[in-house]
Amino acid sequence: MQSRLLATLLFVFCVSCSMLIQAADETTSSQDYAELTVANRNVMVFRSTLMGESPASRVKRAKAVISEALDEADDPVVALDPIQDSYLVLLGTRRAFIVSPKDVDTLQYGSVEQAAQSAAEKLRQVVAETKESRSLRLMLRALVAAAIATGIYLALLWGVAFVRRKLLLRLPELMDRHTRALKVGRVQVIEANYLYPLVIRVFWLLRWLVLLLLTYEWLGFVLSRFPYTRPWGESLNNYLLELATYLFQAVVGAIPGLGVALAIFFIARGATAFTRQVLKRMAGPGTFNWLNYETLQPTQRLTSLAIWLFALAMAYPYLPGAGTDAFKGLSVLIGLMISLGASSVVGQAAAGLILTYTRTLRPGEFVRIGEYEGTVTELGMFTTSIRTGLGEVLTLPNSMITGTVTKNYSRIVKGSGYVVDTVVTIGYDTPWRQVEAMLLEAARRTPGVLEDPPAQVFQTALSDFYPEYRLVAQAIPSQPRPRAVLLSMLHANIQDVFNEYGVQIMSPHYEVDPDLEKYVPKDKWFLAPARKPDDQ
Known part of the structure; x- marks a missing residue:
């Protein structure tokens, strides 16, 4: 039994070796x-x-x-x-x-x-x-043809050098004249001094390309004249002809794809114009709550972006070279760069869309965003700009606005304007009706505070030592006075009114009552170096 198994294994080994030797012989013979x-x-x-x-x-x-x-x-x-x-x-x-x-x-x-x-x-x-x-006549004819070709070649080289010199002499004048005509409004787009080195390098490259092409053609023609070197000349000519044929076939083959891509481009352009008109008609009152004249422009932009992205995805396979590995690798690289570097940009844009379509902010409204307050001047896709009462312009990221509590002082007012408010604390020994009347009097004396709707006073807290009074009024936004100036004038009038009626603003934390009430009598309002309005 063991001998039979050994014989079987030996037979399989011999067959395998013979097959390997035969395959090796075939490979060797094929090479x-x-x-x-x-x-x-x-x-x-x-x-x-x-x-x-x-x-x-x-x-x-x-x-x-x-x-x-x-x-x-x-x-x-x-x-x-x-x-x-x-x-x-x-x-x-x-x-x-x-x-x-x-x-x-x-x-x-x-x-x-x-x-x-x-x-x-x-x-x-x-x-x-x-x-x-072996024919002397034919060899002499080949020599004459080669000499004529060499003369033409040298003449063409001289012509290229001559044209180059003439162009270099006239180039500064031509560039200066044409760059002056390239203007957007009154601003010149391109300076000739910056463009001149680039044009010189392009001419240098074109010159060497022409010289190499002339040399290549001259060498192929001369080598083709003589029998011994004719195969070399034919190979040169055939290579150039194959290259030109390949380029021509590539251009001709790309024409149908370019035609389809252009058709997609014009269809996308027409669809963009059509959707703009449709959205413009639908932006009127009573159609959609989210589509109005404020959200019309961003909606048109988003719709156009979606159409063009869809058109690009449709036209991509028809672009020349879209199927090559280089084009695919470049597409993957661009997608990777966008996915890694544009996460924050996409977040800012999404926050901008949320602010736009929820109408949280509008240009001209006075708001408080976190610790910043001012008038909204611009609501963009990525950032929002507000102008503070001190004349500063703050640019806030939209993602920060969506993640922060926003106070809008202009949204609930009657008509145009914004809310202005301030808080004072007065002791329990002062009648609250008197305090409310004095605060309303201070609001009436402040220029820029509207009488309609009238100012209001709210007791917002009853603390251990004093009540808290909040004065709320509406200001005029059309006047150039900033909110900080208006608040300063309101606070000054509050002090004046309280001093006139002999009410101290000092909020008592009781240890003992003072012997004298803490307020400023009217005859001491303008102590030096302060000046009365009549003295200024």
């Missing part, structure tokens, strides 16, 4: 090839061993036969002679080489006959070029 080149012209590629000769030996023998045949006759005839499944390529009466089925590249040639005909045609070209190289 073992030699190319027959005569007078710099590629004639045939041998890929198989034939009649005991390796591809390299077949190339060596074919070169020797072709050289002897060309030495014996100036114009030997190239012919094909089929033999079984192969073809003999004859040069005169000699066998130049054999084309076998294993020598044929199936991707390049469809059959052995086509490969043999191609090799024979290349060999005929070698024969013709050899005959041409």
